[in-house]
Amino acid sequence: MPNLTLKQRLYQRYWQLLSRYLNKRQPAADKVRLVQKLIFILPTRYGWWFVLLITLLYLLGTNYQNNLILLLCYLLLSVFLVNIVLAYQNISGLTLQCKQAAEGFAGEVITAVVNLSNDKKHLMLNMNFVQPDNTKNTDARQNETVLLSQPATTATLNLNGTKRGKYALPRIKITSQYPFGLWRAWSYVALAQHYWVYPTPDADKSVLNSLSNDASQQAKTDAGETLSPYRAGDSVRHMVWKRLARDPANPVVRQQHFSAQAEPSWVVVPQLSGDALERALRYACQQLLQLEQSGSSYGLKLPALTLPQAKGPQHLQRCLQELALC
Amino acid sequence: MLTQQKLKQKNLLLSWAAIQFSLLLLLQQAFAGWVIAIFALLLLYRLLSVFKAKAAISLKLVNLLAGIIAITFFLQLQQAGVLHFMLQILLLAATARLLALQHLYEARQLVWVHYFLIACCFILHQDMLIAVFILLVFAVNLYSHYRLFSPSVSQVNWLQTGRSILIILPLWLAMFLLFPRLPPFWQIPNANIASTGLSDTLDPGSIEQLVQDDSLAFRVEFDGALPPRQQLYWRARLYEDFDGRRWQVNALRKNASRQRAADTTADSSLSYRIIAEASQQTGLFALATPVTSSSNVFISPSGLLSSNKPVSQRLSYQVSSSLTPVVLVSEQEQQLNLRTAPGNPQTQQFAYQLKQQYPQSHELVQALAEHFRQQAFYYSLTPPPLGRNSIDAFLFDSRIGFCSHYASASAVILRHAGIAARVVGGYQGGNWHPQQGYLAVRQREAHAWVEYLHNGVWQPFDPTAAVAPERILNSLDSALPEDQRALLDPGWRQLALLQNVRQQLMHLDYYWSVWVLGFDDTSQRQLWRNLYRHLPVIGYSVAALFVLVMLLLLYFRVRQNRTDNTPEATKQLYRYLGKMLAAKPPSLPVSAFLLQCAKRYPAHDIYLKQLTELYEQALYKEDTEALNQLKQLLKCHKAELGRLRRAIKNA
Numbered sequence: 001m002p003n004l005t006l007k008q009r010l011y012q013r014y015w016q017l018l019s020r021y022l023n024k025r026q027p028a029a030d031k032v033r034l035v036q037k038l039i040f041i042l043p044t045r046y047g048w049w050f051v052l053l054i055t056l057l058y059l060l061g062t063n064y065q066n067n068l069i070l071l072l073c074y075l076l077l078s079v080f081l082v083n084i085v086l087a088y089q090n091i092s093g094l095t096l097q098c099k100q101a102a103e104g105f106a107g108e109v110i111t112a113v114v115n116l117s118n119d120k121k122h123l124m125l126n127m128n129f130v131q132p133d134n135t136k137n138t139d140a141r142q143n144e145t146v147l148l149s150q151p152a153t154t155a156t157l158n159l160n161g162t163k164r165g166k167y168a169l170p171r172i173k174i175t176s177q178y179p180f181g182l183w184r185a186w187s188y189v190a191l192a193q194h195y196w197v198y199p200t201p202d203a204d205k206s207v208l209n210s211l212s213n214d215a216s217q218q219a220k221t222d223a224g225e226t227l228s229p230y231r232a233g234d235s236v237r238h239m240v241w242k243r244l245a246r247d248p249a250n251p252v253v254r255q256q257h258f259s260a261q262a263e264p265s266w267v268v269v270p271q272l273s274g275d276a277l278e279r280a281l282r283y284a285c286q287q288l289l290q291l292e293q294s295g296s297s298y299g300l301k302l303p304a305l306t307l308p309q310a311k312g313p314q315h316l317q318r319c320l321q322e323l324a325l326c
Numbered sequence: 327m328l329t330q331q332k333l334k335q336k337n338l339l340l341s342w343a344a345i346q347f348s349l350l351l352l353l354q355q356a357f358a359g360w361v362i363a364i365f366a367l368l369l370l371y372r373l374l375s376v377f378k379a380k381a382a383i384s385l386k387l388v389n390l391l392a393g394i395i396a397i398t399f400f401l402q403l404q405q406a407g408v409l410h411f412m413l414q415i416l417l418l419a420a421t422a423r424l425l426a427l428q429h430l431y432e433a434r435q436l437v438w439v440h441y442f443l444i445a446c447c448f449i450l451h452q453d454m455l456i457a458v459f460i461l462l463v464f465a466v467n468l469y470s471h472y473r474l475f476s477p478s479v480s481q482v483n484w485l486q487t488g489r490s491i492l493i494i495l496p497l498w499l500a501m502f503l504l505f506p507r508l509p510p511f512w513q514i515p516n517a518n519i520a521s522t523g524l525s526d527t528l529d530p531g532s533i534e535q536l537v538q539d540d541s542l543a544f545r546v547e548f549d550g551a552l553p554p555r556q557q558l559y560w561r562a563r564l565y566e567d568f569d570g571r572r573w574q575v576n577a578l579r580k581n582a583s584r585q586r587a588a589d590t591t592a593d594s595s596l597s598y599r600i601i602a603e604a605s606q607q608t609g610l611f612a613l614a615t616p617v618t619s620s621s622n623v624f625i626s627p628s629g630l631l632s633s634n635k636p637v638s639q640r641l642s643y644q645v646s647s648s649l650t651p652v653v654l655v656s657e658q659e660q661q662l663n664l665r666t667a668p669g670n671p672q673t674q675q676f677a678y679q680l681k682q683q684y685p686q687s688h689e690l691v692q693a694l695a696e697h698f699r700q701q702a703f704y705y706s707l708t709p710p711p712l713g714r715n716s717i718d719a720f721l722f723d724s725r726i727g728f729c730s731h732y733a734s735a736s737a738v739i740l741r742h743a744g745i746a747a748r749v750v751g752g753y754q755g756g757n758w759h760p761q762q763g764y765l766a767v768r769q770r771e772a773h774a775w776v777e778y779l780h781n782g783v784w785q786p787f788d789p790t791a792a793v794a795p796e797r798i799l800n801s802l803d804s805a806l807p808e809d810q811r812a813l814l815d816p817g818w819r820q821l822a823l824l825q826n827v828r829q830q831l832m833h834l835d836y837y838w839s840v841w842v843l844g845f846d847d848t849s850q851r852q853l854w855r856n857l858y859r860h861l862p863v864i865g866y867s868v869a870a871l872f873v874l875v876m877l878l879l880l881y882f883r884v885r886q887n888r889t890d891n892t893p894e895a896t897k898q899l900y901r902y903l904g905k906m907l908a909a910k911p912p913s914l915p916v917s918a919f920l921l922q923c924a925k926r927y928p929a930h931d932i933y934l935k936q937l938t939e940l941y942e943q944a945l946y947k948e949d950t951e952a953l954n955q956l957k958q959l960l961k962c963h964k965a966e967l968g969r970l971r972r973a974i975k976n977a
Binding site: 049067 | 438442445490844954
């Protein structure tokens with residue numbers, strides 16, 4: 001554990017204990033409905049201030065022997081108490097489901113779509129994934145929180161993928177302070193779903209050059225391709241989606257120069273290990289994306305597995321998944 | 327969306343400004359004029375900036391401004407008192423926060439301080455109407471608090487609000503009634519507000535001013551029947567020092583009020599409860615000789631009641647009095663009340679004559695009363711100004727005076743005649759409300775009379791009774807001539823309708839002060855005792871209610887089950903397509919009918935087929951997912967449904 005402050009360490013320990021408890025209480029399930037068993041409620045910081053207010057008013061009312069101040073104090077106290085129920089009601093009954101596994105490239109923000117169904121109005125829900133494993137810095141731990149101020153059917157949550165692989169979806173933290181911000185009702189929901197982190201596409205093929213000449217033919221097709229700004233009429237198929245996601249204002253398309261009857265090609269990942277393997281995988285990923293974009297058939301050869309040639313998004317997904325698992 | 331966000335903010339800002347204006351209005355008693363002016367200016371500036379959609383002032387500037395103002399407040403601390411200083415600082419904090427408010431989350435502190443200030447208003451105001459107003463301000467603040475944590479465009483969910491109120495109300499009342507009441511923990515600063523009612527000095531003109539004040543002084547409930555009016559002399563002050571012109575309370579009395587008299591030998595024939603209005607004075611009221619009292623007030627040896635601190639809010643206390651005159655406390659007291667002041671030679675002369683004629687003191691008093699009755703003395707609210715020898719001028723020259731003139735003159739005559747005498751200030755009579763069962767004593771019932779020493783007791787003597795017996799037997803109004811009555815009643819008060827409304831409000835206010843303000847640990851203990859006594863009854867009724875509710879629930883459940891075995895999917899279809907399905911022959915299944923429709927109206931073919939498929943899946947496969955989709959489909963395509971309905975209608 002490098003350079004962790006005491007606070008972070010404590011938080012990790014706390015999260016470990018909490019996860020153990022939560023795993024027993026709510027093991028991952030396809031569909032989770034928030035019921036009493038899963039909801040925690042504690043006062044917020046403002047709630048504690050409110051308690052202080054009530055105490056002060058009680059002292060004031062008692063010292064002045066003033067029934068009206070006491071009345072107001074009790075009114076605030078009953079509002080405070082009833083808020084427990086209101087906060088609970090606002091969050092209970094919400095059903096969460098994640099139908100599709102999220103996917104994305106390492107180092108990018110991966111978005112997972114969570115389906116919500118509800119029988120009543122849930123307002124002001126905050127949702128985020130709890131990923132305490134990423135200990136690189138404190139910011140990475142807390143994923144961006146999504147606020148659903150109105151009832152919604154889906155929520156798009158962000159995940160941080162740092163290393164390729166297949167991971168179980170982390171717990172979703174749903175919190176709500178509605179209606180008066182005095183109590184926080186929250187729940188950690190584990191959904192039985194995965195998310196994929198694919199290797200980052202990377203055109204650096206230095207690893208391969210030194211290794212084999214197998215890919216030299218591939219290199220030629222690469223050379224016949226340039227990037228240029230999108231103009232009206234360009235095929236959407238040639239859009240560089242990755243760039244678009246980064247910079248939606250300036251779409252970029254690939255100008256493909258190779259001929260339509262290009263040979264069905266193979267993407268090969270040789271037997272490697274460590275950093276070299278990672279680089280090879282990144283390059284393979286880049287190749288796969290390009291091939292899919294060009295519309296040609298392609299296959300994937302891994303040391304342990306060969307995927308026959310085909311094309312289409314499903315095939316691409318399958319290939320990328322194998323890369324992630326490799 | 328953005329404009330709505332802004333609009334909401336504007337509304338919120340306006341409501342907070344309104345809250346602060348009302349707080350300023352409610353707390354104005356506690357603030358000096360220039361303080362009010364500062365706050366009003368700050369708030370007006372804020373309002374202007376809201377309307378002109380200007381940005382809030384920077385925090386730095388506001389802090390600087392608030393700091394300067396806070397220092398000026400602090401410099402005036404001596405003058406304002408600690409309580410007022412606290413209120414000023416709190417309101418300043420709220421106003422400054424409002425001035426610099428930029429983000430909604432910053433408003434949380436603002437709302438918090440508002441809650442506290444609203445509660446502080448109750449220190450100064452306990453009238454029912456004002457209390458209702460304060461609660462209204464509280465409700466606005468609560469709403470703005472809700473707005474801080476709710477979506478910007480949502481409407482208030484009235485159903486939920488109603489349900490919450492139904493829970494809150496009993497909880498609130500139960501807490502108020504049953505939560506233990508504690509004695510004050512420590513001494514707290516009081517508001518320094520000008521006191522009302524009788525003062526420590528009695529000028530010839532002071533009571534005339536007081537009786538023009540129509541406000542309530544105190545209210546009395548008698549445990550038994552109402553005593554006759556002639557006995558309703560509420561003693562409040564003893565004036566024993568006379569300087570030739572004005573009477574003053576002796577310094578001895580002011581200090582000696584703390585000791586409780588433990589005279590239990592006298593029988594207490596009259597028991598009553600007094601609810602005194604806030605007067606900012608310690609002096610309270612009792613009839614004749616008070617024997618016992620509740621623990622929050624003290625009985626001094628001279629028979630006066632006082633509380634241990636100035637009455638800054640309505641105070642309720644129980645007294646039992648014996649209707650016998652007050653006993654002489656000490657030799658010193660007698661000496662004190664024999665002192666005479668120089669001047670008024672004619673009066674002295676008159677006193678000596680009387681003394682020679684009537685050596686017995688009560689004979690002399692009788693003669694004096696007879697003198698007032700026989701000679702041409704007049705009772706008036708507007709007596710002419712008197713010269714340096716005021717008693718002489720009154721007795722032998724103008725002969726027009728108010729109760730204080732008569733009392734003062736009588737006491738001086740008695741002292742010159744060698745009889746210890748003093749002037750008593752207080753109230754006489756009161757307005758009896760038989761339906762509500764209380765006596766309302768207002769400032770206009772203020773009165774002054776005389777007590778003289780006879781056989782070791784202080785005999786009361788009211789010279790006004792000799793001059794204007796109607797004043798004692800009836801009321802002040804009947805004792806005064808027509809033109810002077812108008813002085814007591816400004817024009818609008820004479821309208822019968824308004825008078826009536828005012829009366830009703832006063833009664834409501836009475837119940838308010840008895841049940842809400844007067845609810846103390848004694849009443850609480852009483853309540854607990856009653857609860858305990860009726861515990862079995864309460865328990866049974868709660869159990870019975872519970873059983874009844876359960877039975878009702880069971881009944882409805884059974885009925886629902888019996889009548890309602892149509893599947894959910896069918897219900898949903900009927901809910902949205904009821905009119906269309908009404909045309910369906912009973913022999914035809916729903917899905918077959920829908921398919922027929924699809925054929926007949928090709929424009930809606932896809933939609934109807936979709937519906938049919940989902941419906942069949944939901945019905946026969948019992949697929950909940952399909953059911954949900956069906957619901958969704960029905961819900962989201964209302965426009966299409968409408969078109970379909972119209973098509974059927976036109977066909």
